[in-house]
Amino acid sequence: MKEERQITSYFKGDVDFRLMNTSDYLKLWLKTGKIHDDAREEMSVIIDKKYEKDLLKMLDILGYEIEIKWYRKRLELTFKDFEVTIDYTVGYGYIVEFELMVEDDKKIEEAKNKLNEVFKEFNIADTPNAVFNKKIQDYKVNWHKYTKDVNDNEFLIEK
Template sequence: MPKKQFEIEVKVLLGSKNAVDTCLAKLRKRDPHFLIHKRSSQLNHYFLSGNVEKLLTALSPFLKRNTKKELSEILKGVTNYSLRTRWEDGKTTLVAKASTHGKDSVHDLKRREFETILPLSIEELDKLLLSSGFSYQSKWSRVRNTYSYKDLTVCIDKNAGYGYLAEFEKVIYNEKDVEKAKKAILAELTDLDLEELPNDRLNRMFSYYNAHWQEYYQTEVTFIVE
């Protein structure tokens, strides 16, 4: 059985390309082993809740028993989960994220994560969800650069709608380490002269995009929500 893992993530709104360049220069200066290890283009399709049992049945031909059990635990064991499909450089992934204490599963500090690559196109996987009673919430597109920085993963995204956004992430395997991990990330942000994007503003941005995503998906158009 795979270990349960929890993603501790802090977001920073960079905005401009100049801010990205300044951030990267500081990261390189503070970590001699700083490096980029992945560049990717992504499509992410978010879904609203549907029939979990029907979805698990539809996915059964593509999932190993342990993988299906883990997905079932996430979708059935919490009241708040986020389900999405992702296309990234030719591979299609099903992603489920669940809040472990009943808060926002999309932007919550502490989330349980599930990901599995499936031998389907994103259109085929979307159809399985749609036929199981799930419906589109929104579609997102971005270019992502992923870096190793000290003991963190740093992702710098160029998002349709949002513009440039950085994510500082640490994965832990013990829930007791949540606050320690969050404090460590915030200390790094202070050292880099960066500020965490407040969750209430992030939620406003997310809500605005969800209501207008057709105007931004697969474009370079951005908006500002304070």
């Protein structure tokens, strides 16, 4: 099991483009589709912390504006074939995510079936996207208020 603190900045725009900052590394990534879709393509680059200042300056010069920030405490573990994350996000609450990565679009339905089997096994109800969408809209409007007492540097090193 891995534990990590993350600050993820979501940039304004038509695509899901993010920068995650941890105490050890940065991760720049892009996801296709819409947030909460069942399957999305993901591309990412891990960046050494020594490049943080230059990367942030480049993103700013290129016009990337932060839409929201997530201050997340994450536990990661593997269960069967799934990557499982248990997140607590300041001002948002808890989220549990089961993820099964597939390289071939033809295997998406098979992956969904495996996920449904695990949900049945543990009597877990899949949260409807409408619930997530309502919650994310609230967070987009209020994230500054919810996180006003959070300091980026302190959050990453806090235990």
